[in-house]
Amino acid sequence: MKAVVKKQQTVDALVESFKDATAVYLLNYQGITVEKDNALRKALAAKGVKYHAVKNTLLKRVLAALKVEGLDEMLTGATSVMVGFEEDPLLPAREIEAFHKANPDFLVAKSIYLDGKPMPGSEVVNLSKIPDRKGMIAQIVSIALGPGSTIAGQIKTLQEKLEKESGSDAAPEAAEAAPATEA
DSSP: OHHHHHHHHHHHHHHHHHTTEEEEEEEEOTTOOHHHHHHHHHHHHHHTOEEEEOOHHHHHHHHHHTTOOSOGGGOOSSEEEEEEETTOTTHHHHHHHHHHHHOTTSOEEEEEEETTEEEEGGGHHHHHTSOOHHHHHHHHHHHHHHHHHHHHHHHHHHHHHHHHHHHHHHHHHHHHHHHHHHO
16 A cells, blocks of 8 residues: 555645646667666756656656546657657757767657657657757847848948949049039
8 A cells, every 4th residue: 555655645746847848859768887877867857857767657647637648659768758848848849869879779758748748769859859949049140130130231331332443533533624614
């Protein structure tokens, strides 16, 4: 009976921890060394990403409580879960991909739940390429200012060139016209 209560407490704690999650990432953590796992956990915690290794039966209960559907068939073998929140639901994807590049044999994404639908784990690569909110704003600003400032610069250069040309042509004519009126 104590084991059942303890399991329910674990489920309740995970549901509370994940309640505001907007993305769920299921990962295969089989074979990862303790050192690499601890380094990963430390890096993720510093960035505010929740990461847990959970028994599949308990994770099924957590996902059901969170109303996350379509991931049950992926709950086999060694499974860990990472969640993304509204501020940046793709942050875990970027962290998974960064870790996977440095450690290609570990932490393979099994499946992702994003925008209310399940996706294959292979989508983590594409999702990791999408910049965060600050990155998107920077891209928009550079697009807005980049070509605009180039065009404005070209127009200004052209204007200066025309003024210089018309000014140099007008100066001799003005010099010739001035003595004629005085005489």
